[in-house]
Amino acid sequence: MIPPKGLWRRIIITMLIVIVPLSLGMIFTYDVIKLNWRSTMEIQPSFRAQEGPRLALAAEAVRFDGSSLPKDGELPPNPVPADPVSLARGQQLYASHCALCHGPDGKGNGPISQSFKADARKPANLTEPRLAQQSDGALYVTISQGFGQMPALGENVDVRSRWDLVNYVRGFSKK
Numbered sequence: 001m002i003p004p005k006g007l008w009r010r011i012i013i014t015m016l017i018v019i020v021p022l023s024l025g026m027i028f029t030y031d032v033i034k035l036n037w038r039s040t041m042e043i044q045p046s047f048r049a050q051e052g053p054r055l056a057l058a059a060e061a062v063r064f065d066g067s068s069l070p071k072d073g074e075l076p077p078n079p080v081p082a083d084p085v086s087l088a089r090g091q092q093l094y095a096s097h098c099a100l101c102h103g104p105d106g107k108g109n110g111p112i113s114q115s116f117k118a119d120a121r122k123p124a125n126l127t128e129p130r131l132a133q134q135s136d137g138a139l140y141v142t143i144s145q146g147f148g149q150m151p152a153l154g155e156n157v158d159v160r161s162r163w164d165l166v167n168y169v170r171g172f173s174k175k
């Protein structure tokens with residue numbers, strides 16, 4: 001069927017008469033008549049913080065289930081093997097956190113050691129054999145809590161990194 005002349009015009013005019021007041025009405029009443037337009041990214045399947053399911057850890061990940069500091073008097077066992085990765089990390093961490101006091105070779109002669117008062121205890125010489133006698137856990141506590149004049153570095157260095165430091169510093173006294 002061929003539409004009679006003027007039909008399209010009538011359809012368009014009728015639609016304008018309906019649509020224009022409707023849209024104008026919606027502009028002024030959008031706050032009252034609420035249409036649930038799903039247009040924001042917020043409304044989509046997603047997980048909130050701390051909400052499951054949690055992804056499983058990599059099989060070779062090192063577990064740190066306990067607190068970062070042992071209970072009084074207990075020295076924690078070293079959970080990080082002294083492999084090349086740990087030693088390489090330890091070396092970098094040592095350069096940025098320890099070398100300024102203990103010196104690049106651990107001899108206790110870093111630039112800041114010059115500024116210690118004459119009668120103050122100076123940064124320890126980490127190549128001393130007495131440090132080889134200390135357990136990894138004892139070194140870990142020294143780094144975490146500080147020791148005498150040495151500041152506690154636990155806040156600046158996370159748990160895994162502290163063990164990397166222990167592994168690296170071990171090398172000074174065991175050579």
Ligand code: HEC
Nearest residue numbers: 097098101121122123124142143147148149150153165169
């Ligand atoms: C601001 C300077 C400073 C920094 C930084 C520093 N130390 Fe020390 N450290 C000292 C001083 C001083 C002593 C000696 C404290 C004492 O004998 O009273 C010491 C002692 C030590 C000892 C010997 C503890 C003992 O039982 O005799 C170890 C081990 C040690 N530091 C490791 C580290 C490591 C590892 C780092 C880096 C993570 C580090 N230190 C960063 C100043 C520093």
